[in-house]
Amino acid sequence: MIDIKDVSLNLNKRQILDHVSLKLQEGKIYGLVGNNGSGKTMLMKCVCGFIHPTSGIVLADEKVIGKDVDYLPDAGVIINGVEEIRQLLLSMKNDHKTIVIASHNAEDIQVLCDEVYEMENGKLEVNSIKQQI
Known part of the structure; x- marks a missing residue:
């Protein structure tokens, strides 16, 4: 389990x-949606340990990313054809x-996500929005 806490x-005097x-x-697939610059990629970079948050913590299996472990264990990036990626993710x-x-x-x-969250101006909408898509 990954627990993102507060x-x-x-960056550069701007709240991301x-x-x-x-x-x-x-065992779930989560989706992050939002406009360019809404914070999706930076959140994923914090979760993976590529960037450390200014405040708050990210836990992976109760270990703090950036303190107890440097990077998210078993994190990966996949680039391939759309249908192959969908099958691989499932x-x-x-x-x-x-x-x-x-x-x-x-x-x-x-098609893929069990839960979907929207990001806007660096904030995460808490309620799932999948039914709206």
């Missing part, structure tokens, strides 16, 4: 993430992996 990120909290459980879900997708493609989000 994560904020400031604003007190984001979210629990991601194994296979990984069946293997109880936690998957987070940031996409502008509503079809990917609708």
Whole structure:
């Protein structure tokens, strides 16, 4: 499980993430949607350990990313054809992996994700929006 607790990120005197909290459980696919610059990619970079939040913590299996472990264990980036990626992600879900997708493609989000959250101005909408897509 990945537990994002009250994560904020400031870069160059600009607030990128604003007190984001979210629990991601194994065996689910999560979607992040939002306009360019809304904070999706920076949130994923904080979760993976590529960037450390200004405040708050990210826990992976109860270990603090950037303190107890440097990077999210088993994190990966996949680049390939759309249909192959969809099948791979569904296979990984069946293997109880936690998957987070940031996409502008509503079809990917609708087909793949169990839960979808919207980001705007560095804030995460707490309620799932999948039914609205």
